[in-house]
Amino acid sequence: IALLLMEFGVFGALEKVLGLFSNMSIAWISAVAAELLINKPLGLSPKLIEFKRAYLPDLNPVGIIATLCASVVSILAYIGLFGEYARAFSAFIALGLAFALVPAIAYFTGHSHYLARDRNEKNRASHNQCCICENDFEHEDIAYCPAYDGSICSLCCTLDARCLDACKPGSRLDDYLELFAKGFLPSRMPLALRLRLLRFTLLFLFLSILTGIFTGIIYYEDLLTAEAYLPAFKLLLENFVKIYASLLVFIGLCTWWLILNDESRRVAHEETARQTQLLLMEIDEHKRTDAKLAQALKMADTANSAKSRFLSNMSHEIRTPLNSIIGYSYILHKDPAIPEHRRQAVDTLKRSGEHLSALIEDILDIARIEARKFELNYEPVEFHGFIEHLVRLYKAQAEDKGLSFRCQILNTLPQRVRADEKRVGQILINILSNAVKFTQSGEILVRIGYSAGVASFQISDTGIGIDEEQLQNIFQPFTRLNKTTGNAVSGSGLGLTISKILAEIMGGELAVTSVPGTGSTFTVRLFLPNLGACPELGQHDNITGYHGRRKKILVVDDQPEHRDVIVSILEPLGFIMHAAGSGEDCLLKAAATPPDLILLDLAMPGIDGTETAIRLRNNGLMMPIIVLSANAYPSDRLAAINAGCNDFLAKPIQVRALLNKLKLHTGLAWNCQNDDSGPAGAIEEPLLQPPADVIENLVPFVRIGDLLGLNKQLDELARQSPEYRPFTARVKTLAAEFRIAEIKKLLV
Structure with missing residues (x-):
């Protein structure tokens, strides 16, 4: 290989090339030395030496101009343009010229071009950890990167070119080219085309000059070899010119390829950066939206909590007087001394109180469902008695309006089912009530079926019907039909809403079909598991007393009228009634004469009902305690049970529910008067019994x-x-x- 290199004259060519390179190297090293030895001490450049790429401009006129001038002059001297002496001292010419030009150029241009940006940016005193490699560095090796919005080390800054030097706008090579293109190229040309032509021209000139230098050196070596053959000189020159011209065509093509490739890469980077910026902006918007949603959710929860507290307080305040109204209306209704012409007013008072109580329950049910605090109480239910009660109740109401009320049993019904009797009854009562209210003539047909644990209730009427527009919103809260027969129909507009929600919560469905002017059909399907046979349950329509010894009951309530209502209801049945107006009074009376059962209010001044129950249990008094309170939220029930109470009834008190609780917790056997046979005193003719x-x-x-x-x-x-x-x-x-x-x- 060495022999071939010598035979082909490569070593001679390398000698010439290395001579040129040495002059350029000396010019560059001399410029650096002049910067450190002259400019720094004289204050012509910043005192601190900066090596980080993030702070250095792409072009520094002091170093570049001095190096180029010193290199060109020394190379011209090296090739003998200035004579043999200059050729021999070409290296010293590069050294001296660089030392002279560096301070001169720095003096005339100032030191504004030494740094691309101010060192005192915002991260100068921030972390010394690189946000990319996550390594710790000294303070001098860290710079702020706006592309990553964090500190970055010198190595990562040098290797990562995707940022396109976003940290130093105006100091990049592209910025200089753009400034030149705007100032010296025709403005009618698009800026992108001007920049493309300028890049092509500079790169083409650089490659052409570099290729020309190497070609000239080779030509010069061949010319020295061919001095004895002067006739071949012209032919040699023509051949080198043809070769160089061919190389220029190839250089032009390669230059365009490089320019377009670089531009494509640059456009791709810019598009990526733009899309990334848009994505970051979208992420920031989502963060702000999430923050607003969280704030709105917090405000909604606060408002919902305030609404729940308001409903709880208002229901308590309304239930308190309502309990007295319903209680005394019940007493007056049972009093035979009430004149007949006043009995209708008493009945109206009783029904109005019960309607208001039901309205409160509806609103509270909606609030519980919205607050996700709604609970179902599943227990065995005698299905026959349950249906019988509903049919008797609404058959009487329908007959009072002159309507026909029929009930059809489609197949065999179970004796007992597992259900929340109150909620299933609430669904059917809401639908039956609407059927009676909105039907002026004709009939109401109830069809009941049971199959595979699913009970179906189909309630049809011949009322006014519902048009298609109203049918779509019939289950919305506070929706009431605006199409009536001329008579005002009362209602809160919550019944069907609650019925629909309850049916879905219990795993069933509620559907409706209607023809305006013909009638409507509501279909309820609920999963009610069959529990088999059950012992016979008696019907106690008229309770007159109970068997066994007389029971003592202590009524604890801070409101005298409430105590009087309970006493007036239970005392005629044979109970020995005692009353206490506070928790302290209850503790004293219960300790002195222990009752068989305590009816306890929760909201009382001083010692409240919960604390009273706890103290009774701590004192060893284990008699049943039934809470009678207007605070009807599940949390109140749970607090009462945890305090040792046995049961809970919400005010206003339903007499039937109270009597059932008394029987449950004391084991009473009621004395009942059967009044189903007709008016008092009527004697029923004996029936002839079959064999x-x-x-x-x-x-x-x-x-x-x-x-x-x-x-x-x-x-x-x-x-x-x-x-x-x-x-x-x-x-x-x-x-x-x-x-x-x-x-x-x-x-x-």
């Missing part, structure tokens, strides 16, 4: 609740034995009203 074998055939149908089968057997019995028609008519009447318990008594 025992016929009765035995009827009992299974009653036991399983197959009223359709029972009616068929009764029809067959009446057809075969007309003397038993009064008996069959009586049983069919009871069956139509779902009075199963009375049918059982009649058949025994």
